[in-house]
Amino acid sequence: MSDQSLADHLRFYRLRAALTQGELAERTGVSVRAIRDLERGRALTPHVRSLRLLADGLDLADSEAAQLLALGAGNRTVPAAEVRDEREFAFPSASAGFVGRQSELSWVLEQAEAAGDAVVTRVGVVHGPPGMGKTSLVLTAAHRLREHFPDGCHFVDLGGMSKDPLSAEQAAGRLLRSLGVQVRALPTDPAELFGHYRSLLRERSVLLVLDDAGDAAQVRPLLAASAGSFVLVTSRNVLPDLDGAQRLDLGLMDHEAAVQVLTGIVGDQRCASEPAAVAEVARLCERVPLALRIAGRRLASRPEWSITGFAEQLADSANTLSLLSAGNLQVRAAFELSHRQLSPEAAVMFRRLALAPGRDVGLDLAARLAEQSTATADVALSELADASLVRPGGEPDRYSFHDLLLLFAGEKLAASSDDVEACRQLMIRWLLTKAITASRFFHPDDEPLADDVAVFGDLGAAERWLDREADSWLGALRLAVARERHADVLELAHAMHWYSDHRGAGETWLEVYGAGLDAARVVGTAHDVAVQLNFVTWTLGFVFLRYRDALLVGEEAIALTERENDVIELAWAHLYRSVLKGFLKDLDDAVSSGQRALELFQSAGYETGVTIACNAFGDALVAAGRVDEGLRYQREAIARHLAVIGPRGGSSDDNLASIYLSHSDTLLRNGEVGDAGRAIDQAERLLSTGSVWGRASSHHMRGKYLLALGHDEKAYDELSVSMELVKSTSRRVQLLTMLADLAEKLGRPDEAREHRVRGVALLGRPDLTLNRAETAEIAAALGVPIEVFIN
Structure with missing residues (x-):
């Protein structure tokens, strides 16, 4: 069954038929309001008769109509079994x-x-x-x-x-x-x-x-x-x-079951009038059955209360546990029964875990928080796990607990004699220092320091720590921002550059480099500000594909670095400008900025920059139709990397892999299919496991290569993998269009339809960065009117 909702399918079929909601209502007899609720996902139990009328009115094929009915039936609640006397x-x-x-x-x-x-x-x-x-x-x-x-x-x-x-x-x-x-x-x-x-x-x-x-x-x-x-x-x-x-x-309930618990206690009619508020109460109760029962009873005993108002009160963490009390049922009391069984060491560990900034915690951070030896902390955490006050994570020596227990732990911490702020400040510095140390392993120009090796051993261990503790070090950064620890914030933002190139979510890097830029403006030099401006430009343009926003920030970086004669940061600014102008099809500007970046890096003698600029300049030349020149610069980038930097592993390997992938795309464009395949092979050997962007690109290029060879089935599989890895809405919708066409070619009409349904759903999202011509082309390929998406 598709992972798409009834709402997405109905909207897709209506747009494919070029009907407005009003026209569909007139054709079927189903009200506009009912159709609107279905397309917004608000109708949780749609009538079968309405779905049949809609299927007939949309002229759906038998398989499409059956799927629509199945999606509607999937939302129905199965009545509880009758209990014996x-x-x-x-x-x-x-x-x-x-x-x-x-x-x-x-x-x-x-x-x-x-x-x-x-x-x-x-x-x-x-x-x-x-x-x-x-x-x-x-x-x-x-x-x-x-x-x-x-x-x-x-x-x-x-x-x-x-x-x-x-x-x-x-x-x-x-x-x-x-x-x-x-x-x-x-x-x-x-x-x-x-x-x-x-x-x-x-x-x-x-x-x-x-x-x-x-x-x-x-x-x-x-x-x-x-x-x-x-x-x-x-x-x-x-x-x-x-x-x-x-x-x-036995863990938390799923969200749908949690909503059903509330609805069963509060009443169908009342909950149907405020469905969003019911869902929010379920979320705030953390899908804990006891909390849900208490919340339901409180609402049921106060029919005059607004569910929305109750949800707003519950959202105030200072009141949450107190509100979750009804008669002799109390969430706080249930937690207290387990807490009072703890040893002194486990009790300290439990309340100090309230300070952890992430959703889970490792043994080393837990020991730091509780100010215990690793051995003592390990025993304390095992005791908490055996008491179900923390839950073992997916990896050894990692633990987590849900938000209601976190609130309870925070209450215990507040009532203790612990110096809470001193503990928090020590934790912030420890996490940021360790994150900075780990990130230094990714710098392509420097060998790891002996002290860094003593902490992590090698790049692989550093990468695993940064990935595993992402919530923790990012949470520590937020705490540092709130406490105006500008120097710490700037140091972390500066250190993360090479690690961030191919790892992590875009939202993370926009937050990190946005905070770094703010800190640089307070305590940094003009060079620090320029560095962070370039990082923000990279994030906006290369991760979020917000090309014009990125160019605005990049122009500020160019103006500042020209004024300060900061050659290397000026070169980076021009390199980013070249790529962004290429994305926007301003090809003359892309070529001139690419050439300028290369010349600046050469004048500064910065070989890493020269290598990357050679590749970017080559890409710009290829886009401008100067393919032979572009190929020459791409080959020079590969040769320089191997001769000057060498395949040292880690970020350097990811950067070289990126060059090979870019080179393979040009080779395919030039009809050199065999050489393109060999370039993709090289890239795949060099990519690190943590490079999600790199793996998405390699599967994409492998798919295009297989298409050029006529291996449609294998190409479909590769592009499907790329689709699951890509985060950008624009790239996802482009891949979905390719997959839909391939599925049709392979005789899989149901899969083709699913890809088009998903594509149409994405075309309506606000984070789409395609221009009007690109959107029109994709909408036509998906079989829906462009006017729906372009005003």
Whole structure:
């Protein structure tokens, strides 16, 4: 099934038919408002009859009509299963409003089914942070499993998080009573009690639900049932020392299920009147079931409240946890139960993690925050993970927690005697210093310093750290900006140049270099300002494709560097101007600026700049129709790079790969297909794994090369990979047009239609940078009127 929405498909089909919403309404009898809501994605449960009328009115093919109906049906809510009468089943009631968690529920049911074939008692542990709905999940499963266990289903609340949890003996006594043993007949000696418990269960097939286990010691003596039995345990702790158990880590709900929980409590009609506000409340509740239930109850008990107003109050982090309280249900209290079990070291770690600027944290940063040794921090984090107060990340020694727990940790930090601002300032400097150290490995002109090697070892380790800790060092930069630490901000922005060339998101670099420019204007020299102006020019023009905005900043850089006689930065400014003018088809200016950049770098004796300028000048010459001259300069760029800089790896390799890719495009244009293929091979060998832009370009060029050879199927695959890597809206829509045409040629009309649907959706986006002629050409290729997109 396509990842595109019903809204995108309906809009595509209407535009393809050259119909306005009013004309489609008149043709089908479906109201304009209904059509508008469908195209905006506001109609979550569209009527099948309306979709059929629209399909007929749009003259859709059978396959297209079927897909439209399927997309509409995909939005429907499946009613919750009917819960059995509690009087028939000696168990706590399951939640009648249980929604979502279908895959998790299936897991529990599958574990129970497997218990029938097991040679020992099967044990399933459902663990997760406070408020995730562990008990609700297992009770819903237990009610469905009633008939699978003819000898009984039994439940006991172990109270593991309470001040007075049940001992294993007390739990065994309660279970024996539920098995029909009279209180007066219960043995008083623990050994006899457990012996009687084991003898009763040995020949029975039962379901035991042991809720809220504090540790494995509470659970282990109760695992005495027969081989056909199933013991289902819930716990905030992972219970890693409970051998042989199958585990389910219960995390946050998905967004749709979270909205369904709220809607089920607050009411369909009220939620339908403020759908955006309901979605925002679900987001602010972090999709935590307990928080959602509390928010829903508060709204349900106050029918006069606006959901939008409640969402605005909830968005104030100072009030969030207090607002998430309804009667005896409190998010803060649920968190407190787990927090009070922590060791002193883990408690310090938990509250200090509130200072971490990223969405997750590594062991080295956590140790720095808690002012603990690495070994102590490792033990503390493991304790927090076992208690489900942090979650292990996708890599070893990385952890995260959701925003509500983060707010709770912040409250604990504020109530402590810790010097919060001193801790934060130390963290900022540590992160920025480490990021600056890592970024120095990417400078093509300098060998790494011995001190830098002592920290990271090599370029690969430096790259992994920068990629992994991107949220953290960028968060530290933001904190430094807020505290007017201009020198630190400028140092980081200056250091990131070569690392940023082929890595990271454009928004990151616009923020980094925008902050660097602001800092340079306060504490920097004219040279510092020029450097940051050039970086901003690069980001706007080469990452965001905002060519004219980039040129405006670049002209400021040229004026400043000419006035200050800053030759190298003037050369960079002209180089960027050459490429931008080429993008805008101002080819004479592109050639003259490219030549000027090359001459300036040569006069300064800056070989790295000469190499890059040779390639840029060659590109400008090729665009201007002077292909032979352009090829000569591209070849000179490759030769200079290999002779002067050498294939040292890292950023230098990515830069050389970029030159090879540019060269391959020119070779294809010149009909030298074999040489183009060899140039692409060279580029692919040189690209680093972190160069997303480079990999997107290499797949794009490989696709064009295969097209030139007539290998349409392989070309389609390569261009599809490039499509998934490219971030620019303009480049994506151009690739989608190529893919649509290729899909038609390969006899895949459904795929061609999907590409066109996606292309039309992108053509309407405000970040599109295509000019009128380019937009008209692509709109025509996609089969929709250009007037829709150009006013």
